[in-house]
Amino acid sequence: MLPGLVVPPAGLPQVQKGDLCAIALAGNRAPVAIGVAAMSTAEMLTSGLKGRGFSVLHTYQDHLWRSGDKSSPPSIAPLALDPPDLSEEKGSVQADSTVQGDMRRLTLEGEEQEEGEVQQRCGEKSLSEATEDPSVGGLNPDPTDSKTLQEQMDELLQRCFLRALKYRVKKADLPLLTSTLLGSHMFSCCPEGRQLDIKKSSYKKLSKFLQHMQQEQIIQVQELSKGVESVVAVDWKHPRITSFVIPEPSPTSQTIQEGSREQPYHPPDIKSLYCVPASMTLLFQESGHKKGSILEGSEVRTIVINYAKKNDLVDADNKNLVKLDPILCDCILEKGEQHTVMKLPWDSLLNRCLEKLQPAYQVTFPGQEPIVKKGKICPIDITLAQRASNKKVTVVRNLEAYGLDPCSVATILQQRCQASTTVTPAPGTKDILQVQIQGNQIHHLGRLLLEEYRLPRKHIQGLEKAPKPGKKK
Numbered sequence: 001m002l003p004g005l006v007v008p009p010a011g012l013p014q015v016q017k018g019d020l021c022a023i024a025l026a027g028n029r030a031p032v033a034i035g036v037a038a039m040s041t042a043e044m045l046t047s048g049l050k051g052r053g054f055s056v057l058h059t060y061q062d063h064l065w066r067s068g069d070k071s072s073p074p075s076i077a078p079l080a081l082d083p084p085d086l087s088e089e090k091g092s093v094q095a096d097s098t099v100q101g102d103m104r105r106l107t108l109e110g111e112e113q114e115e116g117e118v119q120q121r122c123g124e125k126s127l128s129e130a131t132e133d134p135s136v137g138g139l140n141p142d143p144t145d146s147k148t149l150q151e152q153m154d155e156l157l158q159r160c161f162l163r164a165l166k167y168r169v170k171k172a173d174l175p176l177l178t179s180t181l182l183g184s185h186m187f188s189c190c191p192e193g194r195q196l197d198i199k200k201s202s203y204k205k206l207s208k209f210l211q212h213m214q215q216e217q218i219i220q221v222q223e224l225s226k227g228v229e230s231v232v233a234v235d236w237k238h239p240r241i242t243s244f245v246i247p248e249p250s251p252t253s254q255t256i257q258e259g260s261r262e263q264p265y266h267p268p269d270i271k272s273l274y275c276v277p278a279s280m281t282l283l284f285q286e287s288g289h290k291k292g293s294i295l296e297g298s299e300v301r302t303i304v305i306n307y308a309k310k311n312d313l314v315d316a317d318n319k320n321l322v323k324l325d326p327i328l329c330d331c332i333l334e335k336g337e338q339h340t341v342m343k344l345p346w347d348s349l350l351n352r353c354l355e356k357l358q359p360a361y362q363v364t365f366p367g368q369e370p371i372v373k374k375g376k377i378c379p380i381d382i383t384l385a386q387r388a389s390n391k392k393v394t395v396v397r398n399l400e401a402y403g404l405d406p407c408s409v410a411t412i413l414q415q416r417c418q419a420s421t422t423v424t425p426a427p428g429t430k431d432i433l434q435v436q437i438q439g440n441q442i443h444h445l446g447r448l449l450l451e452e453y454r455l456p457r458k459h460i461q462g463l464e465k466a467p468k469p470g471k472k473k
Contacts, residue, residue: 001423002044002053003407016040021054030073032060052425153201157209160196162244163189165218165234175230178221182206183416183444188452195415206418216240267455268403269364274300274357275374280331283307283353294360294372304353305346315343322349332356365403377401380449382442382462394441397426397434402455406433412448417441442466 015021015037022031035054044053058064060073147155164185169176182198190196203209207229213219218240220233235241276284276293284293287303295303308314308322315321321343324333332352333341344352361377364370378398385393399406410421419438426434437445443466449455450463457463 001407002047002049002051012041012044014041017043023054023056025073028073029076032073034058150200150202153197154203156190156194156196157186157198157201157203160186160189161209161213162241163246165236166241166244169231169234171234171236174234175222175224175232178206178210178229178231179418180443181231182418184447187416197415198418265404265453266366267453268366270377270456270459271362271364272297273360273362273372274354275360277356277358280353280356282327283331286310295357297354300353300357301350304350308349320345322346363401377459379459379461380455382445382460382465384440384442384465385436391438392440394437394439394445395434396437396445397432399435400432402453402459404453406435409448410435410437413437413441413444416448417444440465440467 017037017040019037021035021037023033023035024031033056035056038052038055039047164181168185168189169181187196198204198206198209201209203212210219210221210229210231214221216238218235218238219231221229222232224230224232274295274297276289276291276295278291281289281291284290284295284303286307289295289303311325313323313325313328315323322328322345323343324341328349329338329341332344332349358374359376360372360374362370362372363377378401380396380398380402383395385395387393396409399409406423410423413419413435414421414437417437417439419441421438422436423433424436426432442463446460446463446466449460450457
């Protein structure tokens with residue numbers, strides 16, 4: 001995928017669609033994948049470096065690699081003409097204009113290959129030498145802090161833990177799955193501009209950290225079901241909880257964070273509209289509308305009421321009934337009703353009119369002009385799929401319709417779920433991407449969409465497939 005491609009000073013190498021390309025990690029010229037360009041260099045630039053750039057044929061650690069001696073890629077230093085090592089920018093891609101034979105080389109950083117698919121891993125690089133890079137893995141250290149990176153992560157981990165217990169976790173939440181404590185509470189307590197990564201702490205694993213907190217008698221952890229640990233008790237009177245206060249960021253740190261902060265997501269305003277079909281033009285033409293006109297529900301009601309009053313269709317004996325003239329009969333009655341239904345109550349008349357109109361909708365994002373489209377807006381679709389390895393994956397699509405970037409959502413879920421994610425084109429579509437997360441992560445996804453992004457539940461389908469408490473994902 002092209003997002004993250006870094007253009008070197010000399011520009012991207014000139015490739016045509018179908019050219020064979022080698023892909024390598026930044027800082028190491030040894031290829032880790034071979035692929036075919038899905039578009040030319042010019043098309044890549046025109047697309048704004050979005051979409052699929054290469055179709056991968058062979059990768060490090062795929063089945064072909066496993067049939068050999070399973071050796072790791074050698075370490076080959078960049079050429080002098082290569083752009084600087086970008087290994088400190090997670091997920092970046094770097095292009096080199098060097099041509100070896102007929103193979104263009106691109107370098108890719110921060111991704112690991114598994115079973116032929118590039119899978120982004122939380123806080124990991126693909127090569128072993130990258131594991132010591134302190135700025136990878138979402139640490140985003142505080143530049144004003146003189147502590148070591150590991151000490152900063154230990155401090156951040158404990159801060160998020162204490163803040164979650166003091167301000168988010170309630171007694172009614174217990175027993176609480178340790179994975180839920182991390183994914184739904186601790187990650188949400190992470191300060192802006194920082195990212196929590198247990199692997200970069202001295203604890204390395206959540207279970208080891210919680211064991212340490214249990215030794216301090218802050219919490220009690222038990223294995224309520226095989227292989228699944230839960231927090232069963234919290235001492236909210238413990239001095240470390242009662243004395244905890246949310247620290248104010250230093251002025252320098254705050255300035256740095258504000259300068260790099262992305263605009264927060266605000267959900268769009270979605271309004272149902274109605275489109276006039278050819279079969280109902282006679283009813284609406286008196287009010288100046290024609291086939292294809294887009295109307296709000298209130299406008300439809302006003303037009304129908306005015307039509308009935310103007311044509312003396314309100315029943316003189318019962319003001320709640322409307323007599324049906326030939327135009328209304330043709331517009332709203334079924335064939336079998338044409339000679340049997342002569343009058344209708346107002347609410348039935350109006351509801352029938354709305355049902356006969358074609359659906360449309362308007363989406364308005366903050367600070368932007370409204371977008372009107374015909375049809376019904378597709379909900380965000382969440383499904384569970386079973387892979388050949390018998391492992392479950394959570395698949396979510398249609399995020400773009402609600403102004404959400406699939407790659408950004410994948411990154412957030414990757415960090416909160418501590419699971420691999422991939423972003424691929426949705427099958428059968430041209431310009432829609434889908435996010436896949438390893439395991440049943442619908443609970444985390446639901447919290448993100450409903451609580452943080454504040455999207456209406458009616459626009460999300462599949463939330464009922466979330467794992468039941470106590471069940472293994």
